[in-house]
Amino acid sequence: xxxxxxxxxxxxxxxxxxxxxxxxxxxxxxxxxxxxxxxxxxxxxxxxxxxxxxxxxxxxxxxxxxxxxxxxxxxxxxxxxxxxxxxxxxxxxxxxxxxxxxxxxxxxxxxxxxxxxxxxxxxxxxxxxxxxxxxxxxxxxxxxxxxxxxxxxxxxxxxxxxxxxxxxxxxxxxxxxxxxxxxxxxxxxxxxxxxxxxxxxxxxxxxxxxxxxxxxxxxxxxxxxxxxxxxxxxxxxxxxxxxxxxxxxxxxxxxxxxxxxxxxxxxxxxxxxxxxxxxxxxxxxxxxxxxxxxxxxxxxxxxxxxxxxxxxxxxxxxxxxxxxxxxxxxxxxxxxxxxxxxxxxxxxxxxxxxxxxxxxxxxxxxxxxxxxxxxxxxxxxxxxxxxxxxxxxxxxxxxxxxxxxxxxxxxxxxxxxxxxxxxxxxxxxxxxxxxxxxxxxxxxxxxxxxxxxxxxxxxxxxxxxxxxxxxxxxxxxxxxxxxxxxxxxxxx
Amino acid sequence: xxxxxxxxxxxxxxxxxxxxxxxxxxxxxxxxxxxxxxxxxxxxxxxxxxxxxxxxxxxxxxxxxxxxxxxxxxxxxxxxxxx
Numbered sequence: 001x002x003x004x005x006x007x008x009x010x011x012x013x014x015x016x017x018x019x020x021x022x023x024x025x026x027x028x029x030x031x032x033x034x035x036x037x038x039x040x041x042x043x044x045x046x047x048x049x050x051x052x053x054x055x056x057x058x059x060x061x062x063x064x065x066x067x068x069x070x071x072x073x074x075x076x077x078x079x080x081x082x083x084x085x086x087x088x089x090x091x092x093x094x095x096x097x098x099x100x101x102x103x104x105x106x107x108x109x110x111x112x113x114x115x116x117x118x119x120x121x122x123x124x125x126x127x128x129x130x131x132x133x134x135x136x137x138x139x140x141x142x143x144x145x146x147x148x149x150x151x152x153x154x155x156x157x158x159x160x161x162x163x164x165x166x167x168x169x170x171x172x173x174x175x176x177x178x179x180x181x182x183x184x185x186x187x188x189x190x191x192x193x194x195x196x197x198x199x200x201x202x203x204x205x206x207x208x209x210x211x212x213x214x215x216x217x218x219x220x221x222x223x224x225x226x227x228x229x230x231x232x233x234x235x236x237x238x239x240x241x242x243x244x245x246x247x248x249x250x251x252x253x254x255x256x257x258x259x260x261x262x263x264x265x266x267x268x269x270x271x272x273x274x275x276x277x278x279x280x281x282x283x284x285x286x287x288x289x290x291x292x293x294x295x296x297x298x299x300x301x302x303x304x305x306x307x308x309x310x311x312x313x314x315x316x317x318x319x320x321x322x323x324x325x326x327x328x329x330x331x332x333x334x335x336x337x338x339x340x341x342x343x344x345x346x347x348x349x350x351x352x353x354x355x356x357x358x359x360x361x362x363x364x365x366x367x368x369x370x371x372x373x374x375x376x377x378x379x380x381x382x383x384x385x386x387x388x389x390x391x392x393x394x395x396x397x398x399x400x401x402x403x404x405x406x407x408x409x410x411x412x413x414x415x416x417x418x419x420x421x422x423x424x425x426x427x428x429x430x431x432x433x434x435x436x437x438x439x440x441x442x443x444x445x446x447x448x449x450x451x452x453x454x455x456x457x458x459x460x461x462x463x464x465x466x467x468x469x470x471x472x473x474x475x476x477x478x479x480x481x482x483x484x485x486x487x488x489x490x491x492x
Numbered sequence: 493x494x495x496x497x498x499x500x501x502x503x504x505x506x507x508x509x510x511x512x513x514x515x516x517x518x519x520x521x522x523x524x525x526x527x528x529x530x531x532x533x534x535x536x537x538x539x540x541x542x543x544x545x546x547x548x549x550x551x552x553x554x555x556x557x558x559x560x561x562x563x564x565x566x567x568x569x570x571x572x573x574x575x
Contacts, residue, residue, distance in 0.1 A: 077532050084535075085519070088542040089509050092549055096502050100562070107565050218530030229524035229532050240515045247513055269565035274553040281549060285542060 008158035014326035015333070019172055022337070025187050029176070046186060046266040052279030053193035054186040054342065055091060055263050059254060060196065060284065061142075062149030062336035065291055067396030070309035071237075072295035076221070076228035078238040080292045086247035087288040091280045094255045095273060099264050101417060103273050104490060106265035113265075113346070114258040114409060115354040121416040121488050122424035123480045125358055130428060132354030134435070135258050135406065139347040140380070142402035144387035145395045146336035151388060152395075153329055156313045166388040169333065173340045174381030177348075178374045185341035186266070192334030196287055199331030203312055204290035206319035207297040220300035228296065245455030249404065253457060256410030257403065259346040309395060340384070348377045401442065404457040408434035411464040415472070420485050423478045426471035434464030497559070501552050505545070512541045 046054070064083070072079030091099075102117070111117050115135075119127040147166050154165025177185055211217035221228050232239040254260050267273050291312065298315050305314065312332065316325045352373045357364045364372075392398070411434060412427035441447045441456035451459050512519055518537035525533040556562050 077535065080535065080538075081520075085512055085538045086509075088545045089505070089512075092505055092545070092552075093509060096498075096505050100498075104564065214529040214531065218526070222524065222526070222530060226524040229526075231520050231522045231534075240520045243520055244513045247509075251509070270562035271557070271566065274556055274562075277549060278553060281546065285546070 008160075010322040011157040011326045011329065014323065014330055018330045018333070021191065022172060022176055022188050025176065025191065029187050046263075046272065047268055048272045048275035048279060050186045050190060051263060051267050051272055052276035053283065054189040054266075054338075055260060055276060056280040056283045056287075057189040057193045057196065057335070057338035058259055058263070058342035059090060059250075059257075059339075060287060060335055061339035061399060062146045062332065063395050063399040064287065065196075065199070065312050065332040065335050066149050066152060066309045067145075067394065067399060069291055069295040069312050070307070071396050072292055073299060073305075073308040073311045074235050075233035075238050076230075076299070077296045078231045078233040078243075079295065080289075081238055081243040082246045082292070083250055083288045084292050085243065086251045087284050088281060089247075089251040090254060090284055091277050093251050094260070095277050098255050098261075098413060098417060099273055099277075100270065101490060102261070102264035103267050103270050105488065106267070107269075109487065111265055112262070113349045113354060114261045114413075115350065115358075117261075118409075118412055118416065118427065119354075119358070121480070121484065122412070122422070122427050123484055124424035124427075127424060127427065128354040129359040131409070131431070132350040132359075134431065135350040135354075136347050136380070138402045138405040139259070139343050139350070140383055140387055141392075141398050142406075143340045143343050143347075143380075143384040144392075145398040145402065146340045147384055147388035148391055148398070149336045149395050150333060151391075152309060153313065153333055156310055157317070157326065157329060162391070163389050167385055169337065170381055170385035170388065173337050173344065174378055177341050177344045177381075178377040185338075185345050188341060189338045192331075192338040193283065195327075195331035195334040196338075197283060197331075199316075199328040200287040200291040202320070202324075202328055203294045203315050204297075206315055207294050207301065210319055211297060211301050214297075217297045217300055221296060224300065228299065239453040241453035242455065245458055249400070249407065249455060249457055253403070253407035253410055253461075255413060256407045258350070258406060258409065259342045261409075261413075262346055262349075263342075344377060344380060344384075347380050348373050351376045351380070400455075404438055404455065404460070405435055407457050408438070408460060408464050411461070411468050415465075415468050416488065419472070420489070421472050421476065421479060422468065423472045423475045423480070425475045425478055426468045429471045430464040430468035433467045434460045437463040495561075497555070501555075504548060505552075508541060508545050508548070512538065 068082050072082065105111060105117065109120065111120070115128045115131040118131060119125055147170055148162070150169035151162030151165040154160055154168070155162045176188060207217070208214060211220070218229075225234065227234045231243070264273070267276065294315055295311055298311055302311065302314060302318075305311065313329060316328045320328065352369050356372065357369050408431050411430045412422070415422040415430075416427070438456050438460035441451055441459050448456075516537075517525070517533070519534050519541075521532065521534045527533045527536045
């Protein structure tokens with residue numbers, strides 16, 4: 001990594017202190033976690049600061065600080081469409097369409113997970129097993145992408161192999177999630193959210209300062225070619241179709257993400273939801289806009305680099321004293337850790353509650369599930385660490401694919417909430433057909449070309465909706481009872 | 493929970509959401525049109541939509557605040573505190 005001079009001492013000191021802080025928070029969370037409801041959704045008692053920050057930090061990941069700015073760095077200003085254009089809708093759209101109902105249902109029906117909700121709505125216990133399995137399949141790469149980023153950071157700032165960072169960060173996150181569950185995850189999210197916020201503002205200010213202001217930087221970038229300032233970007237990778245795909249993917253499709261869905265069940269009441277919408281939206285806007293903006297602004301300052309994923313660490317490293325840069329890097333590490341912890345607790349719930357308690361051993365007590373959850377967290381954590389060490393792709397690619405895979409859950413969620421005729425066989429068929437279409441449109445060259453620059457999640461969603469509609473009409477003999485519909489549609 | 497109030501707000505936010513995705517030059521421009529400090533015009537377009545949406549979120553929250561359907565669990569909390 002020739003762009004960055006390596007001085008590991010400040011990095012180790014700051015990261016060491018950061019780890020101690022996370023361990024202390026994890027310890028206190030452990031002492032307050034006594035039941036399964038506590039472990040998975042804080043017993044529905046999370047306040048707005050914790051809920052809002054946890055929602056934002058779980059959605060924003062290592063990709064926000066490494067993969068996305070790296071991608072934008074090669075596109076130019078148009079690349080900011082990946083998250084900046086639609087970030088203001090990232091929580092208000094889910095809140096309007098599903099959030100208000102989920103807070104009510106979470107309290108009345110004591111749901112803990114997305115599959116709790118879906119298997120109850122569709123009166124199908126088999127749905128738990130299938131969805132639990134699919135969730136784990138997509139959540140492992142999602143966590144893997146974060147942990148690969150941790151390896152990159154350690155490598156950039158210490159010169160140590162990526163595997164050192166991957167293993168060390170993996171052990172820390174597994175440790176506080178295993179002991180503190182959702183409470184540990186959400187409490188550490190607050191500290192991590194503050195660090196991410198500061199890191200984004202700092203990186204943006206440094207860019208402006210190093211480049212002599214916005215006007216100078218934009219003039220220099222425009223002089224190198226107007227393609228850096230307009231669509232479809234310098235490398236042609238951001239046509240309008242891809243912009244639309246990204247806006248939908250990072251806002252509308254978040255409604256299908258189990259780790260974000262669960263946050264609504266943890267909220268104390270509707271007022272918590274409303275305050276969280278404001279807090280999380282402002283936080284995500286500041287972080288999303290500023291960190292993305294750094295990428296085009298940095299191009300006239302930094303020039304060509306060996307790996308564009310390193311652009312934000314390079315800006316921080318060049319523009320700040322070593323200790324301060326290390327604190328900011330802790331902010332980037334925090335982005336990854338806060339995503340892993342939220343996903344890890346949700347993946348654990350998918351295995352222990354959705355697959356084990358509901359499918360394999362229905363007689364298992366809540367206490368035994370809580371006990372089992374701690375071991376499952378460790379096992380999933382080890383698989384994620386191995387995935388990270390294997391590094392099968394770039395952070396942006398893995399993260400986007402995993403996010404898109406789970407986005408298909410949005411179809412049975414929305415149909416189930418707003419259409420009385422939706423049935424369980426249709427929900428199964430929609431998810432499977434949607435995910436198969438996603439894989440085909442990602443991997444098969446002919447289909448890839450046929451979708452005209454849209455992300456594969458768009459045709460996959462269209463296919464899933466059609467399948468849901470047609471199969472529901474064809475399987476009305478499996479329609480759910482009126483009592484269930486009344487509970488789920490909040491009909492008095 | 494289906495009500496005129498929720499439907500209207502759903503339409504307002506969905507309209508803004510769809511608006512920003514339209515291939516209009518204020519949101520997706522294939523030519524460089526500089527605005528303040530040389531920033532491309534579509535960035536300003538996104539910022540305007542973001543600010544308008546944020547203001548409307550504040551208004552929505554304010555209007556939701558005391559609606560009975562959103563106070564159901566407040567009462568539960570208050571009862572517990574009274575005990």
